[in-house]
Amino acid sequence: MPRIVNPLDEMLFKEVLKEQQRIRVYIERARYGKLKTIIEGIDEKEFDLEEIAKKLKAKLACGGTVKKGRIELQGDHRDRVKKLLAELGFSEELIEVE
Numbered sequence: 607m608p609r610i611v612n613p614l615d616e617m618l619f620k621e622v623l624k625e626q627q628r629i630r631v632y633i634e635r636a637r638y639g640k641l642k643t644i645i646e647g648i649d650e651k652e653f654d655l656e657e658i659a660k661k662l663k664a665k666l667a668c669g670g671t672v673k674k675g676r677i678e679l680q681g682d683h684r685d686r687v688k689k690l691l692a693e694l695g696f697s698e699e700l701i702e703v704e
Contacts, residue, residue: 629696631687632704636680643683645691646676658694665690 629647636642645662648655655672662679663670666686670679679687684703692698 629701631684633682633684641682643679643687644676645687650675662690
């Protein structure tokens with residue numbers, strides 16, 4: 607017998623999951639010495655990384671992509687990413703910026 611899922615329960619579950627994600631934000635050097643901000647630790651099975659990346663790119667006015675379960679943004683945005691992820695519902699205490 608299929609389990610009936612209450613949409614409200616599912617929403618609350620997602621919110622709790624968001625608050626438990628351990629997220630790591632750091633920079634890497636890309637080709638030609640350019641910097642890219644890497645965001646990893648967001649569960650790609652539970653969250654749409656493409657959608658999160660789209661929102662971050664729009665707010666930061668930069669390019670980026672999703673590769674290997676992590677978000678890559680062009681440029682150094684470590685200082686602003688933590689605040690933006692917190693606005694999206696992720697726990698600020700669990701976002702580690704290097």
